[in-house]
Amino acid sequence: MSPSWIFALLLLLPSLVDAAEPRRKSGEHASLPLNGREVYVRSCAMCHSTGAGGAPRLGSGEDWAERAKKGPAELMVSVLRGKGGMPPKGGNASLTRVEAYLALDYMLNVEK
Numbered sequence: 001m002s003p004s005w006i007f008a009l010l011l012l013l014p015s016l017v018d019a020a021e022p023r024r025k026s027g028e029h030a031s032l033p034l035n036g037r038e039v040y041v042r043s044c045a046m047c048h049s050t051g052a053g054g055a056p057r058l059g060s061g062e063d064w065a066e067r068a069k070k071g072p073a074e075l076m077v078s079v080l081r082g083k084g085g086m087p088p089k090g091g092n093a094s095l096t097r098v099e100a101y102l103a104l105d106y107m108l109n110v111e112k
């Protein structure tokens with residue numbers, strides 16, 4: 001390997017490592033959770049772990065059986081608009097659609 005090759009590699013390496021990391025914006029979204037479980041814990045668990053107000057409980061096949069038949073798209077509409085005792089986005093207006101979807105996906109796919 002010629003010296004210029006090594007130099008080019010050294011220059012490239014940090015950007016390759018950087019590209020492998022999930023993008024995180026600076027500023028107000030610095031701690032943006034990009035993981036469905038994290039979003040769930042922060043914004044959904046207070047109702048969905050206990051079933052407060054009739055919320056379908058996490059991991060309860062019985063609670064989810066009928067609702068799951070609607071399919072994720074319709075359930076997502078409920079999450080974004082709110083339903084019954086659930087305010088829009090579970091009351092966390094700062095959630096992005098992607099975060100809300102990740103939480104829904106986590107809830108639907110968690111071990112039953």
Ligand code: HEC
Pocket residue numbers: 039040043044045046047048052053054055056067070074075076078079083084085086087089090091095100103104107
């Ligand atoms: C303040 C309590 C509360 C929070 C916080 C909350 N939910 Fe709910 N959720 C409910 C209740 C109550 C229902 C049952 C609503 C009904 O069917 O009348 C419900 C229902 C749902 C349903 C089923 C909707 C349907 O169409 O059957 C989904 C999916 C759901 N929640 C996802 C979420 C997600 C994702 C979050 C977090 C981003 C969240 N919820 C946060 C109370 C809450």
